[in-house]
Amino acid sequence: MAEGKSESGSVGKRREWLAFLFVVAIGVPLLTIAVVGGYGFVVWMLQVFVLGPPGHGG
Amino acid sequence: MKIIAILWNTLKKPPVHISLGVIIIVSFLAGIVFWGGFNTAMEYTNTEKFCVSCHEMEDNVYQELQSTVHWSNRTGVRAICSDCHVPHDWTAKIARKMQASKEVWGAIFGTIDTPEKFEAKRLELAQHEWSRFKANGSLECRSCHDYNSMDWDKMSDEARRFMEPAAERDQSCVDCHKGIAHKLPDQMGSTKDPMLARLVREATSVSLDEGQQYYSAKSVDLFTDSELTERAGVLQVATEVNIIETRGDSVRLEIPAWRKEKGFGRVLYEDFGQNISSAVLDKEVAQNDSLIEVRETEVVDDMTGLPWGNVDVTLWAEKGAYLESRDALWETAGQTYRDACSVCHTEPAPEHFDANTWPAMFSGMVGFTNLSAGTQELVLKYLQMHSSDYVEGAH
Numbered sequence: 001m002a003e004g005k006s007e008s009g010s011v012g013k014r015r016e017w018l019a020f021l022f023v024v025a026i027g028v029p030l031l032t033i034a035v036v037g038g039y040g041f042v043v044w045m046l047q048v049f050v051l052g053p054p055g056h057g058g
Numbered sequence: 059m060k061i062i063a064i065l066w067n068t069l070k071k072p073p074v075h076i077s078l079g080v081i082i083i084v085s086f087l088a089g090i091v092f093w094g095g096f097n098t099a100m101e102y103t104n105t106e107k108f109c110v111s112c113h114e115m116e117d118n119v120y121q122e123l124q125s126t127v128h129w130s131n132r133t134g135v136r137a138i139c140s141d142c143h144v145p146h147d148w149t150a151k152i153a154r155k156m157q158a159s160k161e162v163w164g165a166i167f168g169t170i171d172t173p174e175k176f177e178a179k180r181l182e183l184a185q186h187e188w189s190r191f192k193a194n195g196s197l198e199c200r201s202c203h204d205y206n207s208m209d210w211d212k213m214s215d216e217a218r219r220f221m222e223p224a225a226e227r228d229q230s231c232v233d234c235h236k237g238i239a240h241k242l243p244d245q246m247g248s249t250k251d252p253m254l255a256r257l258v259r260e261a262t263s264v265s266l267d268e269g270q271q272y273y274s275a276k277s278v279d280l281f282t283d284s285e286l287t288e289r290a291g292v293l294q295v296a297t298e299v300n301i302i303e304t305r306g307d308s309v310r311l312e313i314p315a316w317r318k319e320k321g322f323g324r325v326l327y328e329d330f331g332q333n334i335s336s337a338v339l340d341k342e343v344a345q346n347d348s349l350i351e352v353r354e355t356e357v358v359d360d361m362t363g364l365p366w367g368n369v370d371v372t373l374w375a376e377k378g379a380y381l382e383s384r385d386a387l388w389e390t391a392g393q394t395y396r397d398a399c400s401v402c403h404t405e406p407a408p409e410h411f412d413a414n415t416w417p418a419m420f421s422g423m424v425g426f427t428n429l430s431a432g433t434q435e436l437v438l439k440y441l442q443m444h445s446s447d448y449v450e451g452a453h
Contacts, residue, residue, distance in 0.1 A: 012074065013074075013075040015064060015068045016073055016076055017076065019065050019068040019069050020076060022065070024084060024085055024088045025088060028088075029092050032092070032096075036096075036152060037152075037156060039149075039152060040149075040153045041153075041156045043149055043150075043152065043153035044153040044156045044157050052193055053193035053194065054145055054147075054150040054153070054190070054193065054194055
């Protein structure tokens with residue numbers, strides 16, 4: 001494959017590092033914040049519509 | 059799109075150029091940095107500096123807090139915004155942080171950006187917070203104030219009388235302690251008392267006949283002259299007066315009263331041996347024999363051994379502040395007493411205590427209400443005048 005050839009070269013190395021750092025520094029942190037925020041949002045909406053205000057230890 | 063495709067192609071294959079060890083170490087370190095950063099950011103949004111960075115908080119609630127015990131006190135422990143208003147438990151805290159998106163919205167669109175807008179919303183905002191405290195049993199208060207750590211013996215009797223049963227019921231702190239860190243909403247009568255205001259208005263149209271008996275509808279300044287320039291003291295609400303003379307906008311009053319013949323005799327009382335105050339005179343006036351006619355003297359109260367005297371004090375005051383009877387005043391006072399006290403506890407019947415017990419009882423509790431000073435004076439007098447000393451068949 002043409003791609004397989006380039007991956008052994010410097011372009012492939014650069015792409016791999018960029019992809020790795022992008023995921024570690026930006027991708028996963030954003031995803032984590034979105035998940036935690038989404039969780040908080042869901043709990044908030046549940047409190048508004050279903051559960052009522054947080055109770056003891058809730 | 060092409061970038062995403064290249065990224066995806068790179069990611070879906072095992073790495074060729076980066077060793078597994080490097081990936082593990084870099085990812086692990088990035089995880090530490092992220093977690094630390096996340097918590098630091100969370101903590102930052104919990105700081106007071108962050109809360110009062112918007113002027114809505116800075117100008118209103120933050121200023122109010124500074125006059126309360128949660129700002130400065132003898133122990134030097136103080137509460138910041140988040141101590142009370144952000145849940146400490148993780149899930150509830152995250153949910154609250156998301157809820158704060160509403161506050162960001164409000165800050166951007168100026169929902170409460172003027173004092174007037176804030177006051178208009180105060181009741182609603184307070185109710186949100188009160189229902190939260192109701193639901194969680196004032197959980198945030200109790201991370202500092204714990205029923206189990208309260209030493210009843212160190213409390214004053216008044217405090218213990220109410221705290222102990224509250225602890226047994228595991229009652230929510232804010233059930234009683236509303237307005238402890240910020241002003242109460244105006245609708246809750248902190249500044250106005252419409253029932254009393256109505257009576258005061260009514261009094262302005264009562265025509266005063268000389269020689270007749272009336273009752274003050276509010277506390278009234280007393281003067282030695284008919285031009286009302288030389289202050290002599292204050293006549294308290296619901297006090298019996300005889301109208302001697304009317305002149306222009308002034309009236310000359312005779313206040314029949316008792317006073318203790320000890321010290322300067324500045325305080326006039328409703329009845330012999332009862333600490334139900336009718337008026338407070340300035341020192342010079344209290345000793346001025348031309349204004350005070352002594353009818354009886356050296357009447358000793360067996361309970362305290364103090365000599366009392368029965369006097370008539372004659373002074374000038376404004377017109378239009380007197381009613382023909384005390385019934386309406388007592389009715390208002392009784393209603394206010396029941397409303398204000400039953401918020402937290404079953405109110406004792408007025409005749410449950412005697413007239414000299416009520417003042418201490420009342421002053422111990424009145425701080426939990428938002429009665430204005432004038433209303434407090436009236437309610438105390440109502441309680442004393444309907445105490446066991448004045449009600450037949452009471453214990």
